[in-house]
Each structure stands twice: as C-alpha cells, then as structure tokens.
Amino acid sequence: MTVTLERAAELRTPTRLPAISRMVGVGTATTGTVVSQADLLDVMGIDDPKIRSVFLNSAIDRRSLTLPPPDATGRRVPEPQGRLLDKHKRLAVDMGGRALQDCLRNAGAALSDVRHLCCVTSTGFLAPGLSALLIRELGIDPHCSRSDVVGMGCNAGLNALNVVAGWTAAHPGELGVMVCAEACSAAYALDGSMRTAVVNSLFGDGAAALALTSDASEQVRPGPRILKFAGFLITDAIDAMRYDWDDGLGRFSFYLDPRIPYVVGAHAERVVDRLLAGTGLRRGDIGHWLVHSGGKKVIDAVVVNLGLSRYDVRHTVGVLRDHGNVSSGSFLFSYERLVAEGVARPGDYGIMMTMGPGSTIETALVQW
Missing domain, CATH: 3.40.47.10 (Thiolase/Chalcone synthase)
Structure with a gap:
C-alpha cells in the first residue's frame, strides 16, 4: 500500500496526552566562594601535572565551593565526617531556602501557598530531613505535606519531580514544590589520589527549586x-x-x-x-x-x-x-x-x- 506524504504526516500527528502536572516557577541558589579551576588548584596546592590536567580540561570555568579553612601553615586539611555533615546541613538549609523563595517569587506565590514540599539531597544524611528543617526555618505551615528523596544522586531531581507531579495531580490547584539542595563541598576528600581528583574537579554547591500545580477548573497557570x-x-x-x-x-x-x-x-x-x-x-x-x-x-x-x-x-x-x-x-x-x-x-x-x-x-x- 502506498502512503502519501500527507497521510504519513497525518499518521505521525502527536497523541494528545493528558497533563500530569504543570511547572509554574523555578529558582536557584548557590553558596560559598566562586573559584576558578586554575585558582582552585593553587588553593589546594595541587602540583601533579596529571591531576592538574583533569581540572583544566573539564570544560568548567568556575564553581561555588565552601572549602575547609587553611591551617596555620596555609594548607587545606581534610575535615572529619562529623564536620562535613554539619556543613551539609548548614549549606543545604541556606541554599535550599533561598532557591525555594526565588522559585515562589517566579511563580507569583508565597510560602503560605505551599501545600507539599519534597526535598532532594545526596551529599549528607539528615534526620529529621531537609523538608522538616526548611519548614521550620522558613515558617511554612507545619501542616504542610512533605517528602524527602535521599541518596539517589544526580538523577534524583526527576525522581522527585515524578513524586510531586503525582501529588499535585491528586490535589488540583494546590501548590507543590521540590527543592534539590546539594552541598557537594560536604562530600570533598583531600587525599591526592586520581580517584579523588576526578570527583573534586567536577562538583559544585548549588540548589534549585521547582513549583508545580495541576490545572483546577477555575484556574490554569502558565x-x-x-x-x-x-x-x-x-x-x-x-x-x-x-x-x-x-x-x-x-x-x-x-x-x-x-x-x-x-x-x-x-x-x-x-x-x-x-x-x-x-x-x-x-x-x-x-x-x-x-x-x-x-x-x-x-x-x-x-x-x-x-x-x-x-x-x-x-x-x-x-x-x-x-x-x-x-x-x-x-x-x-x-x-x-x-x-x-x-x-x-x-x-x-x-x-x-x-x-x-x-x-x-x-x-x-x-x-x-
């Protein structure tokens, strides 16, 4: 059977899929010091030419980092795990809170509008989770529904998006927000190995938030x-x-x-x-x-x-x-x-x- 170009185009007409939810606002935040890759090598005292090459050929110009303070000799020394967990908590709450508020401004919404908060993080473990800490820090209604996605890594933002989209689909017109807050400085090791160098050359501190809602009959947000x-x-x-x-x-x-x-x-x-x-x-x-x-x-x-x-x-x-x-x-x-x-x-x-x-x-x- 011969199929005309017009018929082929008709057969390829996209299926009208029902929306699960709608993205209505986005916001981001960083923290720490913005440092270039070249300057970071000097700050960390890295002289090995192979490791320097990993940093300088990464397609990264600069990142936001919160590095350990220098000791009496000016060297950056490794931080114990307990201090790194404290850093993760402090940075995640700070960045996550600012990204969330930036997102709400972008969405034309207020903290009082948030009905579900889902927080994502993999750079440290918190119990109670980041969602609870942000609700307390920002004064969000403590009746707010919440969830935490922990330990899923770099893919976790879309796992959380799936969760929040599903929640908003079940609650038309209500606002759900997901916050991804990653204090990668709290996952830094300083041991001089190539394995560590690959990781240290790549990650930066940052948080991002996305506001979602499903269409209610009386209101459709852009x-x-x-x-x-x-x-x-x-x-x-x-x-x-x-x-x-x-x-x-x-x-x-x-x-x-x-x-x-x-x-x-x-x-x-x-x-x-x-x-x-x-x-x-x-x-x-x-x-x-x-x-x-x-x-x-x-x-x-x-x-x-x-x-x-x-x-x-x-x-x-x-x-x-x-x-x-x-x-x-x-x-x-x-x-x-x-x-x-x-x-x-x-x-x-x-x-x-x-x-x-x-x-x-x-x-x-x-x-x-």
Whole structure:
C-alpha cells in the first residue's frame, strides 16, 4: 500500500496526552566562594601535572565551593565526617531556602501557598530531613505535606519531580514544590589520589527549586505541562557511581567509574525511545533538551548517541561551565536559563534527562 506524504504526516500527528502536572516557577541558589579551576588548584596546592590536567580540561570555568579553612601553615586539611555533615546541613538549609523563595517569587506565590514540599539531597544524611528543617526555618505551615528523596544522586531531581507531579495531580490547584539542595563541598576528600581528583574537579554547591500545580477548573497557570516519565536502571553498572564509606579515609567517599560516559551514552536512546513510545513523536520533534550537566564526556556521549546538536545542549554546557556539576538540581539550572531565554513557544516539546547512581537514566516529556 502506498502512503502519501500527507497521510504519513497525518499518521505521525502527536497523541494528545493528558497533563500530569504543570511547572509554574523555578529558582536557584548557590553558596560559598566562586573559584576558578586554575585558582582552585593553587588553593589546594595541587602540583601533579596529571591531576592538574583533569581540572583544566573539564570544560568548567568556575564553581561555588565552601572549602575547609587553611591551617596555620596555609594548607587545606581534610575535615572529619562529623564536620562535613554539619556543613551539609548548614549549606543545604541556606541554599535550599533561598532557591525555594526565588522559585515562589517566579511563580507569583508565597510560602503560605505551599501545600507539599519534597526535598532532594545526596551529599549528607539528615534526620529529621531537609523538608522538616526548611519548614521550620522558613515558617511554612507545619501542616504542610512533605517528602524527602535521599541518596539517589544526580538523577534524583526527576525522581522527585515524578513524586510531586503525582501529588499535585491528586490535589488540583494546590501548590507543590521540590527543592534539590546539594552541598557537594560536604562530600570533598583531600587525599591526592586520581580517584579523588576526578570527583573534586567536577562538583559544585548549588540548589534549585521547582513549583508545580495541576490545572483546577477555575484556574490554569502558565507554564509547561508534564506529560510522561520514563527511566532505566542499568543494573550491570550498579557500582559505577557510588557514595560509600572509605575505611582508609574514615569518611564517605564518592566514586566515578571512567566508563560512565560510555555506559550512559549506550543506553540514552533506549530510555528516550521508551519515553516517546505511544506519543506519535520522534526525537526530531523535540525542540528543547534539558540534560544533566554530568561532565564533559557524559554530555558528549549523550549528544552523539541521541544525534543532538551543540545548540540543543547549550544550557547544559553553560551550567557545567559556570557551576560545575551541582548534582540533582543541574537540569533545573538549565531549565531556568531556558525560561529566561524566552525561546520556547506554545506547543513546543521538551525532554528533561538526568543520570546518576544505579546506574540510572531518568527522563520526562514536557510541552509548552
């Protein structure tokens, strides 16, 4: 049977998907000192040419960090785990609170409007969780529903988005907010190894918040609709990214397998194809890509395997350059830049993608 071009186009008409929720505000915050990669090498007294090369070829210009204070000789010395946990708590509450308030201003909402608060963090453990601490710190109604996503790493922002989108779908017209607060300075080790150097060259401190609501019959807020989620756990690479106890250092330590970019790249198509299945959309129909700023090689692998252009990942690359990898909130830093750019038009489709321990790839389909 011959199919005309007109009929082919008709057959590819995207399916009208019901919205799960709507994104109505975004905000970000950083803390600490903004330091360039070159200056950081000097501050930390790193002379090894191989390690210096890792820092200087990372596609990162600068990051916000809260480094340990120098000792009497001017050296930066490792901080014990207890002090790092205190740092995590202090920085996460500070950044998370400011990102949340910035997000609410962007959404035209107030703290009194927040009905559900979901907090994400992987750079330290808190009990009570960050959501409880922010409710107390900011004076949010203590009756506010809350949840905490802990220990899921850089992909966790989309896991939390799924949670909050589901909550708002069940509570039309009410405001849910997710906050990703990652004090990566509280996960720093100083041991001179190449394993540590790879981690220390990459991560920065940052927090991002996103406000969501589902459409109520009497009110529809402006903002892109969340249509669908898809994820994939690469079980064969479950130990390739991990944050666990190091007996030698007497503290938690983050590990990144050098093969991670290739593992992520090899599975990126699979997840995106699943996300688009049943929608009538192809990858070429996606106008906006908001990919986690996981590192230069990770971004390059995603670009190659999905056939993206450098323009498609301009915000991903820009966030990596200006902030480093801020873990779970990175994709929201990119989303904030896209919103400020003002290029998205009604009807445009976008894909959000995050990657992290598991190894895991998470995605979401949105439409303006």
